[in-house]
Amino acid sequence: MNTIPEELLTEISEIFTATLFQLGENPVSLRSLLELIVSFMAVLIVSRAFTNFLKESLLVKLGIDEGNREAIAVILRYLIVAFGVIIAIQGIGFNLASFAVVAGGLGVGIGFGIQDLTTNFVSGLTLLLDRPVKVGDFVELEGLMGIVKKISIRSTIITTNDDSSVIVPNSNMISSKIVNWSYENPLLCLRLSIDVADSSDPLLVTETLLNIAYAEAGVLYEPNPKVFFVEFGDDCFKFELLVWTNRPTDREVIKSSLNFAIEYHFRQQKIDFPFNERDLYLRNPEFLLSLFNKNETAIDTNSGSKNGRKMVVIAEKMKKRSPLSCLLREVEYFENLTDLELRQLIEVGYRQRLQPQEILFHENDPGDAFYMILSGSVEVFVEAIDKHLNNLGTGQFFGELSLMLGIPRTASVRALEETILFAINKEGFQKVLTERPDLYEHIIQQIVKHKEELSERQKELRKMELVDAAEDDENPVKWVRKRLKNLFAVGTEN
CATH class of the missing domain: 2.30.30.60 (SH3 type barrels.)
Known part of the structure; x- marks a missing residue:
């Protein structure tokens, strides 16, 4: 009774072990094919599980960034698959040497049919290894x-x-x-082109655009936003606003937000966008006038009133000035600057935001920046003895002598509330002095007006051994000139 099942099993075994075809010197049976398929599946499962663990757990703990994790995982996966396939083929008794001969013969013909696949394969390896x-x-x-x-x-x-x-x-x-946009430097620069009416004040436009940029949450304070006066257009001035963000995926959102803010603040500041005027030429104006003869007088009257209102608006705009430029003119060193010189100061400056109780600087810190309060308030105090000296509010400034003479801070400053400062650092001030030698001489004349304070500061610097012997001079004018020359590499000794 067991004869039939035994014969059936024998037949089935013979079917699975029977040679289907020869691959070089290796006979290929159904059993060897099934073993090979199972081995391949096992290799794929193991390689995927191992590389996923590597990418999502081990490499994360090692602090490797996402891009490197993915590259390492993909390369290792394909190496594991390649070695696994070789081991699986050898495990079922295939002679790879003879198989290579057959594969080489087939490869020539198959290669022409999979050129794109091969190109993509090589390109993929290049991307993973070279990592552009x-x-x-x-x-x-x-x-x-x-x-x-x-x-x-x-x-x-x-x-x-x-x-x-x-x-x-x-x-x-x-x-x-x-x-x-993420290669080496993860920051993205956004450029916005803005055209304004040619009756606009360029200084006011510059300051308004910078204020808008600094107020936008997605815009970085460093690098500083910049405004370029690109060219004179037809009945317009062309500006370009450059801002940087570390959120490249939000570039369209940030640009949209900036555009909304520009439209709103331009409206508040009475800065107009240019409008295109078109002249209409008619072949038969007499015929058209005969049709609208009754309205001719009204049209002329309305036209005149519009032109009159336009002239009044332009006159009002020409009288309007930039708020920050007005504040800077309150600083005696900058009071006689032209609009162009003030614009340069505004451009080299930057905004700094302080949270309540945040320290701006401590006493004895290097005096490397001048500050003006745009909004909020700060407290000036002596930190060593916790002594209150003064409170400064919107429109007030401090640190100008420390910046110009390189004098260490004599007191500490902290914010009493959320405060926004306009600041000019040493690099920006040096740029202005280099390009404006007349400003350099004007500042010297203004500084030496405060002879008593200047003498005290000079003594302090001598005590701290911060005065170079070559620059020290009893004459305050000569000393200031030498000091500025050493600090900012500008001017010539007289």
């Missing part, structure tokens, strides 16, 4: 912008700002020009 682009980078490719989510051997997946996943062949990533 890595996972997490914000890139722009042929009008496509987004974050690189995955780099495989064949393709790269980019997630756009609208959450669409775009699969890009690796060959395109290598051969096309890519703007990698």
Whole structure:
């Protein structure tokens, strides 16, 4: 009774072990194929599990960034798969030497059919090893912008700002020009072109744009936002606002927010955008006038009133001045500066935001910046004995002598509330002095008016051994000139 089942099992065994075809010197059976498939599946499962653990756990603990984690994981996965396949083939008794001969013969013919696949494969290895682009980078490719989510051997997946996943062949990533906004420097520069009416005050436009930029949450204080007067257009002035952000994925949101703010603040400051005027020429004006003869007088009257109102508005705008420029003119060293010189001061300056009780600087810190309070208030005090000296509010300034003469701070300053400061540091002040030698001489004349204070500061510097012997002089004018020359590398000794 057991004869039939035994014969059936024997037949089934013979079917599985029977040679289907020869691969070089190696016979291929159904059993060897099944063993090979199971081995391949096991290799894939093990490689995926191991690299996922590596990428999501071990490499994270080691502090490796996302892009490097992905590259390491992908390369190791394919190495594990490659070695696993070789071991699996040898494990079922295949002779790889003879198999290589057959594969070499087939490879010539197959290679022509999978050229694109091979190109993408090599390109994928280049991306993973050379890493011009890595996972997490914000890139722009042929009008496509987004974050690189995955780099495989064949393709790269980019997630756009609208959450669409775009699969890009690796060959395109290598051969096309890519703007990698995250390469080395993760900051993104945004450029906004703004045209204003030619009746606008360029100084007011510059300050308004800078105020808008500093007030935007997504804009960085460093690098400082910049405003360029690009050119004179037809009935307009062309400006460009440059800001930097570390949130490249929000670039459109930030630009939109800035545009809204520009429209609002320009309206508040009475800064007009240019409007295009068009002249209409008629072939038969007499015929048209005959049709509207009754309204001719009204049209002329209205036209005149509009032009009159326009002239009044322009006159009012010309009288309006930049608030910050007015504040800077309250500083005696800057009171006689022209609008161009004031604009340069505003451009080299920057905004600094302080939270309540935040210390701006301590006594004896280097005097490397001049500050003006745009909003809020600060307390000036002696920290060593916790003695209150003064409170300063909006429009007041401090630190000008410390900056100009390189004198250490004589007191500490902290914010009493949320405060925004306009600041000019040593580098910015040096740039202005270098380009404006007349300002250099004017400042010297203003400084030496305070002979008593100047003498006290000079004595303090001598005690602290901060006065170079070559610059020391009993004549305050000569000493200040030498001091400025040494600190800012400008001017000539008289």
